[in-house]
Amino acid sequence: MKRRVFSGARPTGRQHIGNYLGAIQNYVALQDEYDCIYCIVDIHALTSLEDTGELQRNIREMVLDWLAVGLDPGKSILFVQSQVPEVMELYTLLGMITPLSWLLRVPTFKEKVKLQPHNVNYGLVGYPVLMTADIVLYKAEVIPVGEDQLPHLELAREITRRFNSSFGDIFPEPEAKLTSFPLVLGLDGKSKMSKQAGNDIEIALSDKETVKRVMTALTDPARRYRNDPGHPDICNIYRLHGYFSPRQTDDIAARCRSAKIGCVDCKQLLAEAINIALKPIRERRAALATEPQYIADVLTDGARRARVIARKTLKEVKQKMGLI
Numbered sequence: 242m243k244r245r246v247f248s249g250a251r252p253t254g255r256q257h258i259g260n261y262l263g264a265i266q267n268y269v270a271l272q273d274e275y276d277c278i279y280c281i282v283d284i285h286a287l288t289s290l291e292d293t294g295e296l297q298r299n300i301r302e303m304v305l306d307w308l309a310v311g312l313d314p315g316k317s318i319l320f321v322q323s324q325v326p327e328v329m330e331l332y333t334l335l336g337m338i339t340p341l342s343w344l345l346r347v348p349t350f351k352e353k354v355k356l357q358p359h360n361v362n363y364g365l366v367g368y369p370v371l372m373t374a375d376i377v378l379y380k381a382e383v384i385p386v387g388e389d390q391l392p393h394l395e396l397a398r399e400i401t402r403r404f405n406s407s408f409g410d411i412f413p414e415p416e417a418k419l420t421s422f423p424l425v426l427g428l429d430g431k432s433k434m435s436k437q438a439g440n441d442i443e444i445a446l447s448d449k450e451t452v453k454r455v456m457t458a459l460t461d462p463a464r465r466y467r468n469d470p471g472h473p474d475i476c477n478i479y480r481l482h483g484y485f486s487p488r489q490t491d492d493i494a495a496r497c498r499s500a501k502i503g504c505v506d507c508k509q510l511l512a513e514a515i516n517i518a519l520k521p522i523r524e525r526r527a528a529l530a531t532e533p534q535y536i537a538d539v540l541t542d543g544a545r546r547a548r549v550i551a552r553k554t555l556k557e558v559k560q561k562m563g564l565i
């Protein structure tokens with residue numbers, strides 16, 4: 242039997258190249274070797290969303306991105322979290338074995354408290370428990386994620402171990418799988434690329450929009466004038482060249498260090514390389530966007546298949562916990 246992969250992403254809208262390089266690349270790569278399940282975690286999104294008016298549209302946009310980059314519903318299960326309500330039951334049950342102190346020390350919880358002080362809801366504290374429920378409901382072993390999710394994964398492992406030692410060994414300990422770009426910085430060159438921070442480059446941008454976005458990026462802060470020598474090793478644009486222009490990185494680094502190339506030229510080159518790399522994805526996306534019924538069917542079928550597995554696990558959990 243193939244080992245199982247699970248991962249999820251919040252439907253915050255169109256996916257950016259941070260999601261792509263940090264996680265989605267691996268979602269696609271793992272499809273042939275593993276039994277893959279990918280979930281649009283709408284319930285997790287509610288921990289930060291106060292206005293849910295865009296939620297359904299965001300879900301569709303995300304599926305379009307996922308299918309366009311190569312997720313194949315013939316190979317992987319793609320579904321929306323709330324369509325498999327068993328996860329909420331398991332979340333409640335796992336909540337009973339998770340010490341509050343474990344949750345309060347999670348760094349992402351502390352960050353969220355700072356980011357949304359007016360909305361520190363109970364769901365934020367339980368966020369990693371719901372993630373654990375996502376994973377163990379499918380007895381997943383391999384979890385492709387970006388580096389920012391590692392604290393959550395660590396907690397998922399602890400909760401899994403605690404469940405297994407209290408009620409019997411039924412869950413494998415999930416393991417994170419990182420890409421070679423586990424943390425993509427945003428256009429500010431400092432913080433993680435994210436929609437919330439407004440420093441992202443969406444996969445689905447047009448060529449022109451991509452150039453415009455990339456041109457706003459901050460580069461080597463020590464290079465103030467065109468003729469100053471640059472420091473590619475501290476420049477986020479150079480890092481991105483590493484993925485999008487792998488054969489030119491040595492040349493770009495040399496020309497940057499000797500000030501033969503300016504930051505504007507370097508960004509222009511990056512934007513062009515991004516546009517070339519994403520062209521086939523963008524074309525597939527545009528074609529898929531004309532098929533809303535197909536997108537809806539993919540999610541309905543995914544939820545149906547996921548639910549078969551979910552029901553079985555939940556029954557086993559309830560038996561182990563003495564509830565039935």
Ligand code: TYM
Binds near residue numbers: 262371384393
């Ligand atoms: P989310 O929606 O924030 O991000 C989706 C995936 O993209 C990765 N990612 C990045 N990787 C590198 N650089 C970046 N700048 C960057 N931004 C995002 C994330 O690490 C993630 O893999 N809590 C999760 C969703 C989730 C989940 C799960 C994941 C819910 N249940 C179970 C794995 C297993 C999240 O909010 O991802």
